[in-house]
Amino acid sequence: MTFSITSAAANLYKDITLETSEALRLFVKYAGSGDSGGFSLGVTPAVPEENDYIQEVEGLRFFVKNEERWFVENMKLDYDENTDHFSCHLPGLA
Numbered sequence: 001m002t003f004s005i006t007s008a009a010a011n012l013y014k015d016i017t018l019e020t021s022e023a024l025r026l027f028v029k030y031a032g033s034g035d036s037g038g039f040s041l042g043v044t045p046a047v048p049e050e051n052d053y054i055q056e057v058e059g060l061r062f063f064v065k066n067e068e069r070w071f072v073e074n075m076k077l078d079y080d081e082n083t084d085h086f087s088c089h090l091p092g093l094a
Contacts, residue, residue: 027042039071053069
């Protein structure tokens with residue numbers, strides 16, 4: 001299980017206040033239609049559980065529930081500070 005979050009993208013989430021036990025949960029959202037079939041990436045503070053996959057980037061912990069791993073497998077989140085462009089590549093939707 002792998003996903004990639006660049007330092008620039010992770011730094012966008014540093015202003016979120018997290019409790020000691022919390023991390024940033026990556027999850028599948030359904031938001032209508034479009035090129036992605038209506039699926040998009042959601043991010044919310046939550047407490048990871050024992051079977052969740054956790055990855056740390058820039059001192060932030062990101063995690064995904066086991067049943068949603070398919071969605072973020074080989075995902076790449078990136079942010080270009082020069083163009084102020086956020087990108088999320090989700091091969092699981094291909």
